Amino acid sequence: MISDGIEDEEKWLAAAIAGLQQNAFYMHRALDSNNLRDALKYSAQMLSELRTSRLSPHKYYELYMRAFDELRKLEMFFKEEARRGCSIIDLYELVQHAGNILPRLYLLCTVGSVYIKSKEAPAKDILKDLVEMCRGIQHPVRGLFLRSYLSQISRDKLPDIGSEYEGDADTVMDAVEFVLQNFTEMNKLWVRMQYQGPSREKERREKERSELRDLVGKNLHVLSQVEGVDLDMYRDTVLPRVLEQVVNCKDDLAQYYLMDCIIQVFPDEYHLQTLETLLGACPLLQPSVDIKTVLSRLMERLSNYAASSAEVLPEFLQVEAFAKLNNAIGKVIEAQVDMPIAGAVTLYSSLLTFTLHVHPDRLDYVDQILGACVKKLSGKGKLDDSKATKQIVALLSAPLEKYNDIETVLKLSNYPCAMEHLDNGTNKVMAGVIIESIMKNRTRISTADKVEALFELIKGLIKDLDVDLHDEVDEEDFKEEQNSVARLIQMLYNDDPEEMLKIVCTVRKHILAGGPKRLPFTVPPLIFNALKLVRRLQGQEENAAGKEGVATPKKIFQLLNQTIEALAIVPVPELSLRLYLECAEAANDSDLEPVAYEFFTQAYILYEEEISDSRAQVTAIHLIIGTLQRMHVFGVENRDTLTHKATGYSAKLLKKPDQCRAVYACSHLFWVDDNDNIKDGERVLLCLKRALRIANAAQQMATAARGSSKLVVLFIEILSKYLYFFEKGNSEITVAAIQGLIELITTEMQSDNMTSDPAADAFLASTLRYIQFQKQKGGAMGEKYEPIKA
Template sequence: MQGPGTVREKQEKERNELRDLVGKNLHVLGQIEGVDLEMYKETVLPRVLEQVVNCKDKLAQYYLMECIIQVFPDEYHLQTLEALLAACTQLMPTVDTKIVLTQLMDRLSNYAASSPDVLHEFLQVEAFAKLSNAIGKVIDTQLEMPIVGAMTLFVSLLTFTLRVHPDRLDYVDQVLGACVVKLSSVPKLEDARAMKQVVALLSAPLEKYSDIVTALTLSNYPRVMDHLDDGTNKVMAMLIIQSIMKNDSCISTADKVEVLFELIKGLIKDLDGTNVEELDEEDFQEEQNSVARLIHMLDNEEPEEMLKIIYVVRKHLMTGGPQRLPFTVPPLVFSAVRLVRQLEAQGGDIAGEDVPATLRKIFQILNQTIEALSSVPCPELALRLYLQCAEAASDCDLEPVAYEFFTQAFILYEEEIADSKAQVTAIHLIVGTLQRINVFGVENRDTLTHKATGYSARLLKKPDQCRAVYACSHLFWVDDPEGIKDGERVLLCLRRALRIANAAQQMVNATRGSSGPVTLFVEILNKYLYFFEKGNPHITPSDIQSLIELINTEMLSDNGNTTIHSDPFFSSTLRYIRFQKQKGGLMGEKYDLIKL
């Protein structure tokens, strides 16, 4: 007795045998010598397609269309494209037409790539227009087609377009526009497979055009991205940035930057319903570092246009919120500083028609930008950026501007930086920057150096105080023909550092019950030697000799267990002095006055 399952298996077997037979017959038909393009076009294809459409069997229709596409030459398909596409639109609604059309487009695009001469044929038959219209009809008539099916068709059509007509950006944009229309008919794109196809659609132009600027000219590109969910939007934004980095693309106009930042807005500000606190910290940092690297790819040799770019970038970045600003503000600041250097090299301000590129205007933008960062709060980073801007203003000979940036840095130090380690780092940054700046007059310089030395002497730990104070000695002796050379104040700083070091040593000795390390003394000794060699008349051989004797005394007082050779730093310093004595010459004569 036969059951339903057995009957179904028998029917399937018969169907497969019939399918193979029909397929072989079509294959033979395609190989017959007399079947040329004219006969195929006038006789063979119309009759075969008539049988396909009239059979009203979804499996048979699908298989027969597949056979036609596979067994007949690509040239025949191109010349009969209209008839083939018309048949596709007449198939049963349940036939998987997207696979048929995808196979057809794959064959045609491969055919187009086979020879440059073939492309002319594609233009003659208007292949893109016919395929686009056919796909539109299939999507409109097959109401049951899921959204993923429609997206798959658009991906295939875009792939065909990029391979056959890569120079026709209007065709590419037309495909993206059709995709927007379809996506707009769906309340919300929640199908993960459809979302994947949309990403493939958006990725195709990035892969084809190594220059991201080409993709930025596609008006429908951002409209497609608007239909992605927040997570996928970020993935796509990262792909765009990676494409720019991979191809070393430079975005050189404000208009293009505006479009680009609209595309990657999911990375530079919180989208609706997004909570930064819930994001994975490592992923978030990677995203923001990518945005920071991207900012360095925005450049234009024309100062006026570059200033426009900076305005656009700043407008977008300032919406990023406190978590993003520490990543994105620094590259923006350095881009603006680079523009300052460019203007300064060209001789100063350039008055443009729209946005005049003036040095003071750029520094005003920098001040406002860093001020936003300091309110995050992120005072240590803000202080570093203020100092960078102060140095740039000094190079442009803008003393009031440089002084203002230093003032802002000092305010941050006093009011916002409380951690002792951060204070130490900040002081050395301030001193180092102030040392390199030569724009200040006597009054302003005295004010700033007084502040810096005062902060140094008030650090929490004695060793930190000592090192910061002797670092301040360089503020009064700049190794430059036009630099300040106040030997007396250098000596005052070094003596003050020596007193602090002595106090620190006594505290250590009291704690240990014996002499502690003499590192601070040796460091100060090296500063004495530096200024001695630079010709500071207030640093005498007797000062150096006294300091060497002090170090020897401290080392030998450690219960007799320590020798002068047990401190490598001190031993190395003494070897240097001996070397200078042996070398002779003017410097050797100076060192001969030091007795070891």
């Protein structure tokens, strides 16, 4: 049925166009032969095609445009006639003989256009006459197009200020009156259209009405282009008259559209100066009108205007734009009980954007808007409406983008409350956005209170919000999130140690609630940030000791010890061991022997009880040896205990080569370059000899098991250690021992059961080259090396 309708319409349009063209053809002939009578006859017949009621607005427009183009030729002809001496007044009378009213009025308007141009009568009289005569057409579609024709041909003939049609008798007021009258009549036709025809066709009719809307709205565009419509005239005449029509027509389609038109066609300055009037109309509109979109567009326009230049901002302040908009929004939301949450939030979001542009210094306004939004959301819990959620994210992101400073945002008391209404997933995304903003702007969060507020805000990332909810969290996403929290922890800083300690305690409190999955990400940055504080405090220990609430390294170490302990529930012993060793080294630098010893003890316990994987053991033991070597705080007893343990662990590693390497590394524990108390040549030698024995045993085992061995490299490594201590002046390391070792290695490498090992060959060659080099260098070192034969 519907497709039939469209096909029929095509046919009717084609027939109407054919009729129009045929008459246009005769009209052209008449024009060419200057036959006025025929010209009028055929043009009237041509225009009769516009009397159809069968076409939809789109199709009717097509037909109208063709007639419109033809009428331009007729208009030129009338002009020529007038130039040839034909009385335009007579012509104006003559066309009124056309039999049908619609063609008659089109012709009248066309002649009227020439009439005004001739200035033989005041423009206002002719315009008034025409706009009155058009009342003759009460069919909505035909009437709207006829009046749109009148509007178009009069467009450049209005007695506007500075126009050639302005005169003693004609003022801009007449121009405005004319357009307003035409607008009012057109709006009536347009509104009335909905009541015509059977109610089952209502939907189609509404669609057609919607298509016709620009014919009505164009009048407002014409008004906005009238030069003489200054602010006073707009405020006193144009706006009140237009709003009166809008409010009184009581039609939601017209109201919504015309409000939008008013906002778009008139300049921002006018809107600002008439805000009260414009906003005052909103509550008077039909309840079904989508006022939120209207208001949002108004605020969007004004925001752009405010952003265009700082010079316009005083205008906003002068008219108290914020208070007026805020008030209007409040009323609309209150009045429209059925407005969806997303709609209300959209309004607040638009107002917020407006405020940030116009009143960047008024943080209280921003908080007020957030507060109003929170109030609207109260009792709604977490929203599952994606539209509303999106708007809340926009609402929360806007201040971050504007201020680029989380500290400012943290002052907004309603900010966290608004964030509460986001679902868990979105809440996390928002928390991520906040952290990103901090990182991007390199904002230092400098007090414990702010840290507390910030962590409260991003708690979605800090702990599980809802234990019952087993959201499938993507492992990668989770890592990303936690890494961003880790980066954030590094950004927290205050010059004042007391405040910094408070910050550390605050962070600690929050992250310890994060559960075993988060701790490995969050504990290390906290430890390192706290150790930075410890290093700042070094040397200040004495004077501050004992005082309550004062940051001392000792106090911080206690805290850190407990913090690392918390990792036991994960568990991640290797990470914990590293952190203990880091702390031990820091305690060493703070001259706190018992503390350092305690951290080592913790590390050893972990090594003994928790780290069982042989590779992990190798890594751990080297970390232990390296750290212990750098410790200078220990007295002989403690140091002996720890060193003894470390060598013990070394010798008990699973693989012989690992044992060998750990044992020769232990030699450094007995010989510290810059510490004269730790230079035990004998025990160094013992370690190296023990390493040699293990290397030997390792090689024999390998040969027995596999028939060959590549372990000669161990001997070369030990040779390097011999040379190191030889140079350092360890008298236990003799030339003979070195010589013996070189020979041993050379023999080994030539023996039958050795497969060739290019790496070992190169290693040995470069070691021997080094010896040669030291010899040639001369001086004390050269003399020392002289007896060695390489």
